[in-house]
Amino acid sequence: MSERISRRKLFGMGAAGVAVAGAGVIAVRGIGDEPAPTTVASVSDAVPFYGEHQAGIVTPAQDRLHFVSFDVITEKKAELAELLQEWTAAAARMTQGQEAGAFGAVGGEPEAPPDDTGEALGLPASGLTLTVGFGGSLFDDRFGLASRRPAALADLPHLPGDALLPEISGGDLCVQACAHDPQVAVHAIRNLARIGFGRVSVRWSQLGFGRTSSTSRAQATPRNLMGFKDGTANLKLEDVALLKEQLWVGSGDGPDWMTGGSYLVTRKIRMLVETWDRAPLVEQEQIFGRDKGEGAPLGKKNEFDPIDFEAKGPDGKPLIFDDAHVRLAHPSHNGGAHLLRRGYNYVDGSDGLGRLDAGLFFMAYQRDPHRQFVTVQRSLAGKDSLNEYIKHVSSALFACPPGVRDAGDYWGRALFS
């Protein structure tokens, strides 16, 4: 029967070859009929778990997402706090490439279930980050937390064009798992759900790929499923002053337990890709206000050229239309509101009507969602010529507390103690 065996140990044993370039990880992929060795990496393929802020916010966006929203089913505050402690301990391990708990039977008892589900054995940490948030519903009368609900966590208003499905919206708790390998992200969420058995129940979850926004200037801007570069003007980790102003909750902003945290808005935005694919290129570019190949603002050459909202074409009309996405979403149009977007493309199979069920799982972090996301979304939802091709089908808002400082701390300790 199994001995206890760690991911790190297995990994070291199973590696078909290891090569490390600087702080990076080298994955050698096979081509044609050449065999493809398994991706290998050094143990340093891990993002630090402890810190002032939670990882997974300004961490350079990893390629894969598994996001889950939970309903809390225990009514005991102490059990909830205990769960958050257990989750924190498991997350501290998994983000470093270890199992969720001892692999093999718990306490060495072969009759007990394993304390890790095993599907990530042999895989490196893969840049895994786990980020936790608290939904407004957690502050109802179940846990005596009502007085500690931040004003910024007030429910989002109904926005024009919303077609939200309640069963995939909201939730008491969320966990965002991002990693380079979907198997590692899925493993993490599944083990947190397993640990939460009897105390939380999965409300909805979402897988994503191909991060749609870079969060560092060193990352190339990826493309969304409309084929356009997405996130050119995103807040990035290098924007230190702007992050302080726009991303992180300050000490005077509300209840102390959120200082150093950030608010996360998620929106599942279904794209009518079949309709979009039949729109002329020129129309697609006018809708975004950028060209499709390079991503440059219309009238400019390069992706990062400054946008000239005043420029006019030979016909005297603005090159960037009044209802172009890039104009309506721009901070200058929204009282200076920036967002740190961290969304992912999704394809959830097909919809039974002959169409792919695909789009953008939008995620944005910010200091105050009512001043930032709501302002931008009102601006877009009222006028954006993209609206013909998209539908917002889910929405959620979570207060993501500050980082876990050390092994004695846990997610939300300042809220629960």
Added chain:
Amino acid sequence: MSERISRRKLFGMGAAGVAVAGAGVIAVRGIGDEPAPTTVASVSDAVPFYGEHQAGIVTPAQDRLHFVSFDVITEKKAELAELLQEWTAAAARMTQGQEAGAFGAVGGEPEAPPDDTGEALGLPASGLTLTVGFGGSLFDDRFGLASRRPAALADLPHLPGDALLPEISGGDLCVQACAHDPQVAVHAIRNLARIGFGRVSVRWSQLGFGRTSSTSRAQATPRNLMGFKDGTANLKLEDVALLKEQLWVGSGDGPDWMTGGSYLVTRKIRMLVETWDRAPLVEQEQIFGRDKGEGAPLGKKNEFDPIDFEAKGPDGKPLIFDDAHVRLAHPSHNGGAHLLRRGYNYVDGSDGLGRLDAGLFFMAYQRDPHRQFVTVQRSLAGKDSLNEYIKHVSSALFACPPGVRDAGDYWGRALFS
């Protein structure tokens, strides 16, 4: 507005650094707060499209899957043959890292929709393979093909424990897209669906990750979502004699148009992971007949040690139980039937009942599904102690024709001409 721009050109321009080791591809991933440069690769990150057999069968299994089943909605055979020619041309391009058609407006007309949807611009070929198959329903009375239906393509019988949903089963045509990057696989399927507009309609589709079976001895054996290594005893591309006997359709096997092809069975196998995760480790290992950490047959040390089905424990009972998966699935138990499995893990979010909707999208290629898959599945479905934890929810069978020989050939030409 956009100039025409190719993926290869963009790719060459956008690469943050290129390094090639042998025939492989090097992806440098960032860690911690280090920026993560976009994955870069040489143009040789492409699997040859033309050949005796279709790529994507013995090709070393890539990490990501987008599988789609189509209903044909035209009733004209000539339109269907034309579609297969258009698909073949687009596939020959996309598998080599090019756009599906000219990027930019079709024929240079800015008023026309682009002939490529754009979301893979700048991405390398990523090992993309596209593999096409024909379902039994294509041989009904619509296209005059009834007399050319191979006996091996007879509908699969009802098997014990089947809980199949017709809306995600069957289909007239299938395309399997496998790649190292899900965005590339999704792009390929989406563009084939776009090209097929008015002629085919998406019936169902499935995304998958973390290939669950290695198809080459150079690949490490990956793990399924039960946490066990999967595919240790799989047919592999190095097994040349066995492939001829068990995988490829021979010239006397049935209608000539399938010579050099293979039959694909797909089964979506939902795993009740929450129940599984509460089963004791010792029970999990008895169910599989292997240990979880190493994947060795019970009673042996290493994954590839030969299985001893006669070995008994100190209590005189077989070490590998009579109903262990590894015993029931073994060729020696099934008249020598082997399969080339090529399945993927899937997580389709959650099921609305607090559980992850997760499992295995099983795919197996073989020379004769009735002699091979049906035999093995009857053996498993009747006795396998795994059945308590799994449910087969979809099933399909496709005849995958031989490879496209050159640019004058197309998928299924011998069937349609």
